[in-house]
Amino acid sequence: MESVLEKVLIVEDEVHARSGLTELIESWGYRAECAADGMEGLEKAVSWAPAIVVTDLKMPRMDGMELLSRIGELPQKMAVVMLTAQGSIESAVDAMRLGAYDYIPKPVDPHRLKTILHNASRQREADAELEAEGRQQRDxxxxxxxxxxxxxxxxxxxxxxxxxxxxxxxxxxxxxxxxxxxxxxxxxxxxxxxxxxxxxxxxxxxxxxxxxxxxxxxxxxxxxxxxxxxxxxxxxxxxxxxxxxxxxxxxxxxxxxxxxxxxxxxxxxxxxxxxxxxxxxxxxxxxxxxxxxxxxxxxxxxxxxxxxxxxxxxxPLRDHLMDVSAIAEKMIDDMNERHHCTVAGLKDSLMNRLEGYQWPGNVRELRNTIERAVILAGSGMLGIEHLPPHFGEPGFAPPPNRVGGMETILVSQEASFEDGQRRLDESNSVRVEVGTTVDEAERQLILKTLVATHNNKTKAAEILGISSKTLQNKLKEYSNASVTE
CATH class of the missing domain: 3.40.50.300 (P-loop containing nucleotide triphosphate hydrolases)
Structure with missing residues (x-):
């Protein structure tokens, strides 16, 4: 038997059908009220706030479709079940598209109606739990x-x-x-x-x-x-x-x-x-x-x-830097799952560096930075050593032009693929300083391209102009070097 606290409103213009449904639904343990048409039904929906409304489709003054629409505008959420005469099933389906929970043809099958009310009540409980969970998360x-x-x-x-x-x-x-x-x-x-x-x-x-x-x-x-x-x-x-x-x-x-x-x-x-x-x-x-x-x-x-x-x-992220820590921790969880890593968190020194940076690329740049760090670390705590070289230092992110003759070379790579179109993102770049070895420059370029393609090795190999086998060998080489270090 359902909880006696669950309230059901029956809106039906036919007197005997209305009284019969009211008695039947009350016998299942619900609190039931009734209304003779849509106008009266809306008034009771506002004042009584039922959990479920069972309404006829064709009624004087206000029909079931308009009642459904008006109920949808109320702050109290109600599950609406539509009663349909023979030949009105198509209208009932349309009502479901507009937000009705379900429909049942006349004459009403008591077993089916009981099942619908039971399911609607359980859905309401599930929605309440979801809302409570969401409220807890928001807190x-x-x-x-x-x-x-x-x-x-x-x-x-x-x-x-x-x-x-x-x-x-x-x-x-x-x-x-x-x-x-x-x-x-x-x-x-x-x-x-x-x-x-x-x-x-x-x-x-x-x-x-x-x-x-x-x-x-x-x-x-x-x-x-x-x-x-x-x-x-x-x-x-x-x-x-x-x-x-x-x-x-x-x-x-x-x-x-x-x-x-x-x-x-x-x-x-x-x-x-x-x-x-x-x-x-x-x-x-x-x-x-x-x-x-x-x-x-x-x-x-x-x-x-x-x-x-x-x-x-x-x-922009620079206007709420106090959120960087929480955002980064959430991103680590996502990257661990995506890349099968076991990174536990961020060292304080890294957190201070992240919170002191202005993030011209906003949350997307932060995500790219964290993803790169997680891939490089694989496990343990992320530290400053997992950041791009010279991250956060003055002049770290110059415009993508030639700066100071040949002192700096900025190699931009494809940032992401959206709907099959290439888009260039200036935050996805490899900054190669004079004195950097060719092997190190190549390693940075490969890892940055993997970040940009969300670890899609086939796409990364295509962008880099190398075979997938060569890319796999390079990654294996970097992994072995990391273990040795």
């Missing part, structure tokens, strides 16, 4: 994949928590490498869409000729090379969350089509005459000042205002 400076206890990060965590349950668009701004994608993932993970897809697309990494196809999809024959029908990112993220990173790099014509999709919740694939409904939450991100981008003509003003329902401004 220790953790929100999903994000870490930080500085005032700036606490404020950002609070905003994410407030807006995540809604479906409103969010614009995330901040310098490159500050963790804008982590914000989007946290918004997704804390929303009702968390079990649905999270799709991220970098607008700057897709050629202008392909971006509409990538985002909206295309039909077979829509253009030369379109050999089959293909779903775009919107359809891939159906019922989930779509991150449009570097939105300011999107062509203006594509921005106009995106605005229409956001307003109409329908899209038309390239080459199609049919509009397809989409249910996707859109989070956009940019490292540009969006207002300047609008004034410069890089971003449509109407699209900016449509996306900027909420704005989350990510601070």
């Amino acid at each position: 220790t400076g953790v929100l999903g994949p994000m870490v930080g206890s500085s005032p700036q990060m606490v404020e950002i965590f609070s905003m994410i928590e407030r807006i995540a349950p809604s479906n409103v668009s969010v614009l995330v701004t901040g310098e490159s490498g500050t963790g804008k994608e982590l914000v989007a993932r946290a918004l997704h993970d804390l929303s009702a869409r968390r079990l649905k897809p999270f799709v991220a697309v970098n607008c700057a990494a897709i050629p202008e000729t392909l971006i509409e196809s990538e985002i909206f999809g295309h039909e077979k024959g829509a253009f030369t090379g379109a050999l089959e029908r293909r779903a775009g990112c919107f359809e891939l993220a159906e019922e989930g969350t779509l991150l449009l990173d570097e939105i300011g790099e999107m062509p203006m014509a594509t921005q106009a089509k995106l605005l229409r999709v956001l307003e109409d919740r329908k899209l038309r694939r390239l080459g199609s005459k049919i509009e397809t409904p989409v249910d996707v939450r859109v989070v956009a991100a940019t490292n540009k000042d969006p207002e300047k981008a609008v004034s410069n003509g890089d971003l449509r003003g109407d699209l900016y205002y449509r996306l900027n329902v909420f704005n989350i401004q990510m601070p």
Whole structure:
């Protein structure tokens, strides 16, 4: 028998069905109340705050679909179960797409209804446990994949928590490498869409000729090379969350089509005459000042205002250096799992060096630095000896130009691959000083390239222009040398 404290509201306009369901549900140990139509049901939902609402679909004054929508706007989360007459199953499925927990056809099968109520009650308990766990993590400076206890990060965590349950668009701004994608993932993970897809697309990494196809999809024959029908990112993220990173790099014509999709919740694939409904939450991100981008003509003003329902401004890492320690410890755990290492933590001397650095590449640069150190150490505690040569010293990060004649050579390597496009990141570089041996320069270049490719040895070998076997031999040689030392 379910807890007598669990409350169920029955909304049904037919008198006998309403009284029968109320008695049946009460017999299973629930506290039950009833309402004669959607309007009365909404009033009782507000005042009584049930855990579960069982509602008919067709009712006077306010039908079940509108009731579902209005309940979704309430601060109290309720599981809505839709009752459907014969021939209304399609409408019930649509209701589930809009957030209903489940549906059951009439005449009601008592066994099935009891099972649905039981499962809904258990789901509610699971959600409460997840929320409690999340609250405990947040008290220790953790929100999903994000870490930080500085005032700036606490404020950002609070905003994410407030807006995540809604479906409103969010614009995330901040310098490159500050963790804008982590914000989007946290918004997704804390929303009702968390079990649905999270799709991220970098607008700057897709050629202008392909971006509409990538985002909206295309039909077979829509253009030369379109050999089959293909779903775009919107359809891939159906019922989930779509991150449009570097939105300011999107062509203006594509921005106009995106605005229409956001307003109409329908899209038309390239080459199609049919509009397809989409249910996707859109989070956009940019490292540009969006207002300047609008004034410069890089971003449509109407699209900016449509996306900027909420704005989350990510601070550069240099403005919250007190979080470096916690972020680095979290990264060590991630790198240990990824690279099968057993690093235990950071020595105080290394921590002081990290906290005294200004991090022009922000969290991304910190991640690259920690990943390099973990790979080099393999186990034990990370120390200053695992940092790049001259890390944190004056002049450590000069611009990627020739400096002082031939005294410094800056060799830039590929930082990451996003959607198959090469992007250059100045923080991924090898600084080779005069007096450095060729073997040491080669070792730094190989290890940095491995960091940039997330330890993808095949891709690293391709970038370096050597065979995979040669790369494996080099890594074995470095490993043996480390053991000897």
